Amino acid sequence: MHPMATVDIAIIGAGAAGLAAAIFAGEAAKPSGARRIVVLDGAKTIGAKILVSGGGRCNVTHDAVTATDYFGNRRIIKNVLSAFSVKDTIAWFASMGVALKREETGKLFPVTDKARTVLNALVERCREIGVTISPDHRVIKIDRLPDSDAGFVIHHSHGVLTANRVILATGGRSIPKSGSDGFGFTLARRLGHTVTSTVPALVPLVLGDAMFHQALSGLSQEVELNTMVKGECVDSRTGSLLWTHVGISGPVVMDASRFWCLAQEQGEPVEVCGNFFPGQNQEQVRPWLMEQAREHPRRSLGKILAQRLPQRFAESLIQHAGCESLTAIAQLPKKEREHLLSLLTKCPFPIVQDRGWNYAEVTAGGVPLEEVNFRTMESKLVPGFYLAGEILDCDGRIGGFNFQWAWATGRLAGQAVCRPQV
Numbered sequence: 535m536h537p538m539a540t541v542d543i544a545i546i547g548a549g550a551a552g553l554a555a556a557i558f559a560g561e562a563a564k565p566s567g568a569r570r571i572v573v574l575d576g577a578k579t580i581g582a583k584i585l586v587s588g589g590g591r592c593n594v595t596h597d598a599v600t601a602t603d604y605f606g607n608r609r610i611i612k613n614v615l616s617a618f619s620v621k622d623t624i625a626w627f628a629s630m631g632v633a634l635k636r637e638e639t640g641k642l643f644p645v646t647d648k649a650r651t652v653l654n655a656l657v658e659r660c661r662e663i664g665v666t667i668s669p670d671h672r673v674i675k676i677d678r679l680p681d682s683d684a685g686f687v688i689h690h691s692h693g694v695l696t697a698n699r700v701i702l703a704t705g706g707r708s709i710p711k712s713g714s715d716g717f718g719f720t721l722a723r724r725l726g727h728t729v730t731s732t733v734p735a736l737v738p739l740v741l742g743d744a745m746f747h748q749a750l751s752g753l754s755q756e757v758e759l760n761t762m763v764k765g766e767c768v769d770s771r772t773g774s775l776l777w778t779h780v781g782i783s784g785p786v787v788m789d790a791s792r793f794w795c796l797a798q799e800q801g802e803p804v805e806v807c808g809n810f811f812p813g814q815n816q817e818q819v820r821p822w823l824m825e826q827a828r829e830h831p832r833r834s835l836g837k838i839l840a841q842r843l844p845q846r847f848a849e850s851l852i853q854h855a856g857c858e859s860l861t862a863i864a865q866l867p868k869k870e871r872e873h874l875l876s877l878l879t880k881c882p883f884p885i886v887q888d889r890g891w892n893y894a895e896v897t898a899g900g901v902p903l904e905e906v907n908f909r910t911m912e913s914k915l916v917p918g919f920y921l922a923g924e925i926l927d928c929d930g931r932i933g934g935f936n937f938q939w940a941w942a943t944g945r946l947a948g949q950a951v952c953r954p955q956v
């Protein structure tokens with residue numbers, strides 16, 4: 535790009551939101567054909583996150599998306615989502631030659647099972663409609679030209695670009711080496727926006743040595759996770775927990791992690807407990823254990839628990855509780871039985887930290903949704919300046935929801951940016 539170029543629309547960030555915005559802007563501008571649209575990205579090769587997403591298969595969206603799948607201002611999130619439904623996403627990808635398939639979990643993937651299909655289609659559509667993508671162009675500063683309607687001067691790693699309107703789609707802080715290192719928040723702040731505390735979300739958690747996770751590394755099981763902040767339950771969810779060599783992961787842990795990270799950031803006491811009999815409390819599990827003791831008095835504790843739990847886990851938990859796996863169930867003293875029951879239904883996880891930005895799939899926090907017009911994604915503070923994607927204070931749970939947010943906000947911003955300013 536010419537070091538002093540002038541364009542109509544500059545989009546900063548060629549991730550999911552930036553590419554969607556570029557395509558919708560390019561298509562909206564098509565009739566007049568007059569608009570020059572440029573996407574600047576700091577990375578030498580674009581699309582890193584799309585390529586690693588969904589284990590390399592890109593979980594594009596989910597067949598049932600509602601505001602309750604997200605955290606943030608749900609009234610605004612609902613409005614944004616209603617402007618671009620899952621049906622619209624499916625049709626939009628089909629129009630780019632990408633057929634999606636639904637898996638049992640409700641997640642939608644490209645039929646090729648390759649994230650590359652998704653990235654290629656987005657880039658190809660940009661090329662078809664004349665959008666210029668400029669990789670290796672990291673934006674360092676955005677200045678507003680003095681006259682309020684005059685546009686912006688964008689300073690980047692190869693010079694300066696003047697644009698009438700700007701869409702900021704720089705993502706959050708997760709996987710900083712992909713190019714999304716949080717600098718977009720600084721750019722937004724310098725233009726007058728606020729940024730709420732940002733913490734890793736959808737991130738695995740690290741446990742202290744007192745726990746038995748290492749022995750179970752690789753094992754998955756169904757668990758109910760309850761997160762208590764200042765003694766109050768702020769989140770309760772059931773799903774698959776994966777034990778790892780450093781702690782816990784898997785969908786249920788990833789989804790709950792934002793609450794632990796936020797409380798930690800805010801210095802609030804937080805506790806995450808596992809219930810290995812989802813949906814049942816200690817009082818409800820006790821009768822089952824007592825019945826087992828009556829019916830099979832000589833059967834070992836390990837064998838009894840392994841009827842309802844993975845054997846390796848049962849052995850580890852029994853040891854953790856200070857009991858013996860080979861003890862005949864009828865011989866288990868009441869005190870030990872109650873301690874075991876408490877661990878089975880309300881086991882506190884000794885979380886020492888999250889795995890950090892290199893492992894987080896998304897960012898919780900960002901530019902408050904109240905600072906943008908949800909019909910257009912235009913900033914309420916800076917006319918002609920738009921925001922889309924993960925930079926906004928909205929994070930979805932695992933399952934394709936974060937991409938749906940990127941497509942929806944990208945579409946709103948892309949279409950609006952081409953409308954004449956009022």
Ligand SMILES: Cc1cc2nc3c(=O)[nH]c(=O)nc-3n(C[C@H](O)[C@H](O)[C@H](O)COP(=O)(O)OP(=O)(O)OC[C@H]3O[C@@H](n4cnc5c(N)ncnc54)[C@H](O)[C@@H]3O)c2cc1C
Nearest residue numbers: 547549550551576587588593673705713923924934936937
């Ligand atoms: C391992 C992993 C797996 C995931 N899997 C899924 C999944 O299957 N489904 C799902 O819905 N979500 C998934 N996500 C989340 C999803 O990838 C993100 O929510 C989504 O990519 C956000 O899109 P975005 O365009 O807002 O930001 P990003 O994709 O982060 O793109 C931002 C772009 O801006 C560029 N940029 C940043 N700063 C500057 C600057 N100063 N100047 C120029 N360019 C800049 C970056 O280089 C980057 O290309 C996953 C995330 C990770 C990390």
